[in-house]
Amino acid sequence: MQDGIEFQRNQYGAPSMTTRNGHFRDLGSQLVSDIQTYAPDCLELLQCIDDVTSGRSAYEEFEGNSAVVRCTPDGVTVESLGPVPSGTTYTVDEARDVILRYFDFLAPSPAEKKRHLATWEGENGRPFPGRALLRLTD
Structure with missing residues (x-):
């Protein structure tokens, strides 16, 4: 379990996660419950982080059904939208890595990554600036 979080599919095929400690619980929960299987939204989150770290924006937000992700130059905060408020702040590097x-x-294969990248680019009408992060060879 790298860095305390691991992703897998449950008995019904839905994404799930386990954590070694509670540090990555809020971010992992946001990914499996809000992004679920729509991989282009991972790219959207990465874009929010990149917009802030590059200075194009001072603040970016991604809101899902269960949590809101707030990106600032100081880090990435995931806040639960549930009845019991909770939240965790991660460094930009921690959030980007997870x-x-x-x-x-x-998207375990290069072909799947490229397909989701094309979807994001089609939805946004521009190339994804973080292509290098995806480690694709074209």
Whole structure:
């Protein structure tokens, strides 16, 4: 279990996660419950982080059904939208690494990654600026 979080599919085929400690619970829960199997949303989260770290934006937000992800130059905060408020702040590197690992889990082959990348680019009408993060060879 790398860095305390691991993604797998449950008995029904839905994404799930386990954590070694509670640190990555909020981010992992957001990924499996809000992004679920729609891998282009991983790219959207990465774009939010990149917009802030590059200085194009001071603040970006991604809201799902169960949590809101807030990106600032100081880090990435995941806040639960459930009845019991909770939240955890991650460094940009921690958040980026876990999101990339979830993208790899959802799209394990280069062909799948390229398909989801094309979907994101089609939805946004522009190339995905974080292509290098995906480790694709074209």
